[in-house]
Amino acid sequence: MLTAIFGGTFNPPHIGHYEMLAALQKRRDVGEIWLMPDRVPPHKVCDFLASDRDRIAMCERLAEDFSKVRLCLVEFEREGKSYTFDTLSVLQKQYPNKSFALVCGGDMLTSFDTWHRYRELLTMAPFIIFRRIGEDKALFDRKLAQFRKLGMRVTVPRSVISAVSSTEIRRDIANAGNLLPKKVYDYIMTEEIYRG
Helix, strand or coil: CCEEEEEEEECCCCCCHHHHHHHHHHHCCCCEEEEEEEECCCCCCCCCCHHHHHHHHHHHHHHHHCCCCECHHHHHHCCCCCHHHHHHHHHHCCCCCEEEEEEEHHHHHHHHHHHHHHHHHCCCCCEEEECCCCCCHHHHHHHHHHHHHHHCCCCCCCECCCCCCHHHHHCCCHCHHHHCHHHHHHHHHCCCCCCC
């Protein structure tokens, strides 16, 4: 059974993330899902990054609907940028009996060759990569073939995930209720996150 590692900035967690968790929850080869917010996102410059406390709290609410999901805060235990290569190395040493798989959306696949030590990372664990609605299918397929030739083991689920922009959500949070899980949206409204 796989332990699926689903990392991200989750600023905020949106319905695309929720749909991915729902699809993972149904997979018989996935025994547990570790939802892992990053502390310092290495690939993103955010217009506004919610506090660690708030992003963790939002992830807790995201996880509540899924029996296989638990929060993993290993990236908050280290200083500096949250590189997936470093995190996976740490987890594989800490949990040698677990079989990890890395989860991401198709947008991450198309930029994977910009990731820190990606050539080593792509052979360290299998990947579960979700297609997103409206993405460039030809580019996705080309990148998939490219990385498979380099040794990446990839499963592409049948579920196609909503393409949601966290940036657009943050810019118009008052009208973003339909793009967020209700518990997450309620928390954002109560705590007045992303409001100016």
